[in-house]
Amino acid sequence: MVAHNPLFASWSLRKFKATVINDIWPEVLFFSGVAAMVSLVSDLTSHKLSFSSAMLTVLGTVLGLVISFRTSSAYERYMEGRKLWTAIALASRNIAQVIWIHVPFERIDKKTGQRRSNLEVVIEKKSMINLVQAYAVSVKHLLRGEAGVYYEDLYPLVCFLPRYASHAPENASEEDMLPMWRASAMDAQKHRAAHTLTSSRPLSRSGTANEGSPEPEKELGQISEDQIYHSLRGRSREALKKARKFDPEMALPVVYSEHPLQPARNPPKESIFDYLPFLRVFKILVAPFRRSKPKPELPTSASAATRSFTGKRLRPEAVDSNVPLEITLFLSNYLAWLLKNGQLQPALASAFVTAISSLQDTVTNLDRIRNTPLPFAYQAHLRISLWIYLFFLPFQVWSSFGYLTIPGTAFASFLLLGFLEIGQEIENPFNYDLNDLDLDSFCLQIQRELHEITAHSCPDPDEFLFTAWNQPFAPGDRRTAEEMMNDVNHSYHGPDTGMHSIRRTLLKSWWDVDEITRQK
Structure with a gap:
């Protein structure tokens, strides 16, 4: 996404590509040619190709208002898309905080009656928060017309989910495969040439895979698992710092995939x-x-x-994908499991349900923006009306402008057609155009926030409140909490004067703050 002010930033080919000049130059050239024809014929022959400009002002005003409405309505869709992504980030944070902080770490397994280990609980909670991250990534791919789960930034987050309805994997058939995986496998067949160095088996540090997992596909050739691991994620921290290429997928789990994984970001190739x-x-x-050469098979989105x-x-054509829906189903199922086992209070469960509902409502509205363009009749009528106006513009201004009609018509075409094209470009702001929303950045921001939440240690307040670092009554009393608790002879500890003395100190704090912070 290019968001720099062109008046105060240096221009580059990338910023030039972000303009609509590439889209409107044939029309601008055509109407400039019409203006040149009118000017030459009117000047070099006895025929004067000009007529009264009485209709020019009226039609120009009407067209200007309609084009302004067109651009404004498209920008509203653009801003609505941005607000909806903010709603996804907010709901993701709320769900993650409920899971990480309010679901207890200490619990008793009802089946065995034994205390579950902290490691089991943390794995459970962190895995569900990874699903929250996967939701935003799946919405990104859905909006870009990329169906399924076999992407480098999505598959590692969801590969642990069950794939079959009622049978163990070794006895299951294709008929038992759950909708998300079956639809994704069908879609993956269209992208067989996409690059991958992964397989469906989770890798350990030694490069060995878990037993009982399916074998990797033959396309992996003779590459060993250890080579795969080290080629993908085994680089040292120093090597990562020196890496020039931005590769956020390095922070994701390392897993095998039974189908080739497509890139997390697959914009059209530039030339x-x-x-x-x-x-x-x-x-x-x-x-x-030119001689026709056989082209290698490429993924649909790239070819x-x-x-x-x-x-x-x-x-790009819109596609249907049930991945976001499936993820919300697993989150809802986890909530039901927590309530069944008494691990979550009803009020917090209500907040959990509200956040999941917000995610579902948001993706529905985003899909509405993507799948509801302006009616064809409106776009066609507006564009044809503008073409007719620009075609007859040189005939109306030749008598006043002369040969200046040519640059004048070119500028008018550039101005009006540009605004019209901008409206058409930003009405669906979810693709790879330079003016579209930076969905990859939004997803990475959500990823950082979720990891920040899980980095919180959930300490007891007693561990950090009554320390030498805390001055709760400042500026009225600048002693630390530790000093106040140890000074048992102070009036704060008196049975009759304690609360009275504390209130007097808090009142003094208000007075000092009011005096210090007001400008004189």
């Missing part, structure tokens, strides 16, 4: 034609004389055309 769109004309001219022959952006 010189994306930065210099007028060169596409030469590409079209030389295309019949599909992203621009027309004129350079105009082509929108």
